[in-house]
Amino acid sequence: MTHAHIVLAGATGDLGGRISRALVDRGARVTALVRGRDDRTRGLEARGAKVIEVDFARRAGLVAACEGASCVVSALSGLREVVVEAQTALVDAAVEAGCPRFIPSDFSLDYFKQPPGINRNLDLRREFNERLADRAIAATSILNGAFAEMLTGQAPFLLFPIRRALVWENPDQKMDFTAMDDVAAFTAAAALDDRAPRYLRIAGNEASARDLAALATEVTGKPFHLLRAGGLRRLERLILLLRAVGGEDTLYPPWQGMQYMHNMFSGLPKLAPLDNDRYPGLRWTPLRQLLEAHEAREGR
Numbered sequence: 001m002t003h004a005h006i007v008l009a010g011a012t013g014d015l016g017g018r019i020s021r022a023l024v025d026r027g028a029r030v031t032a033l034v035r036g037r038d039d040r041t042r043g044l045e046a047r048g049a050k051v052i053e054v055d056f057a058r059r060a061g062l063v064a065a066c067e068g069a070s071c072v073v074s075a076l077s078g079l080r081e082v083v084v085e086a087q088t089a090l091v092d093a094a095v096e097a098g099c100p101r102f103i104p105s106d107f108s109l110d111y112f113k114q115p116p117g118i119n120r121n122l123d124l125r126r127e128f129n130e131r132l133a134d135r136a137i138a139a140t141s142i143l144n145g146a147f148a149e150m151l152t153g154q155a156p157f158l159l160f161p162i163r164r165a166l167v168w169e170n171p172d173q174k175m176d177f178t179a180m181d182d183v184a185a186f187t188a189a190a191a192l193d194d195r196a197p198r199y200l201r202i203a204g205n206e207a208s209a210r211d212l213a214a215l216a217t218e219v220t221g222k223p224f225h226l227l228r229a230g231g232l233r234r235l236e237r238l239i240l241l242l243r244a245v246g247g248e249d250t251l252y253p254p255w256q257g258m259q260y261m262h263n264m265f266s267g268l269p270k271l272a273p274l275d276n277d278r279y280p281g282l283r284w285t286p287l288r289q290l291l292e293a294h295e296a297r298e299g300r
């Protein structure tokens with residue numbers, strides 16, 4: 001157990017709320033920076049965090065909120081004004097407050113291994129991390145592949161109504177999937193680890209489209225086959241076409257999801273070597289468990 005003080009931005013969000021819980025479970029004192037009070041902030045307080053309202057455009061308040069923190073963690077989500085600008089304001093406040101460590105809101109594929117220009121949202125993270133490199137603060141980026149919950153949510157890897165696993169190019173390309181609670185638990189451990197390196201790579205599961213089809217077949221008891229949509233070049237043309245129609249001011253337009261898929265099926269941002277064993281006692285939720293829970297929710 002620890003009594004470290006961690007400042008957390010984005011705690012009202014999905015991942016941020018889980019990180020807050022994981023930090024409190026580890027005995028940390030958590031200060032959640034929020035934009036306003038509502039049921040979510042009352043929930044954070046009920047689960048042991050202190051909540052402070054801040055305006056990310058007002059430096060003095062942000063600096064005061066970061067005083068005494070051993071690490072500032074960001075789980076913010078958004079486009080340039082959030083990922084680049086609000087996070088810059090946050091890290092500058094952390095530096096001014098004398099905080100030694102910062103964890104940016106990366107929580108993604110290993111985009112440092114792929115060239116810029118092929119994923120808009122990851123390029124924003126790249127831009128922020130370039131700024132971060134100029135700041136007098138130690139940083140740790142957590143890279144976790146896709147959230148495993150995407151498989152039963154927004155991302156069309158598994159097409160349940162038609163029982164297909166979507167394939168772009170290579171059905172055997174392994175991809176990384178980590179459950180959100182596992183990402184949160186690992187992030188909490190990293191926030192409390194003064195010796196955490198610049199990058200930490202975790203993957204709760206590695207699976208290809210063929211693996212996903214086999215798993216979905218086992219879990220549902222109904223056959224899932226591969227749906228070969230084409231090669232990566234075709235996907236690139238589709239992304240260009242959809243992007244020309246619009247969506248630049250939206251966080252997840254359809255072409256953005258397709259950029260993530262393209263990246264994962266290319267194998268470029270595959271995570272290795274993994275730091276899964278860095279902190280004892282963490283568990284990695286198997287995809288089977290998530291698919292079984294999805295089946296139960298669907299009443300099947």
Ligand SMILES: NC(=O)c1ccc[n+]([C@@H]2O[C@H](COP(=O)([O-])OP(=O)(O)OC[C@H]3O[C@@H](n4cnc5c(N)ncnc54)[C@H](OP(=O)(O)O)[C@@H]3O)[C@@H](O)[C@H]2O)c1
Pocket residue numbers: 009010011012013014015016034035036056075076077078081082086105106107108109144145146147150
């Ligand atoms: N690897 C993956 O598959 C995957 C999938 C999804 C997300 N992610 C990443 O995980 C991280 C967290 O995402 P999430 O889905 O948990 O996000 P989320 O639920 O949308 O929460 C976003 C958080 O950012 C805050 N925020 C948004 N705009 C802000 C602004 N202008 N100023 C200050 N705060 C602002 C929100 O505050 P309010 O409540 O006040 O709006 C909220 O606390 C992000 O880095 C995201 O890219 C990764």
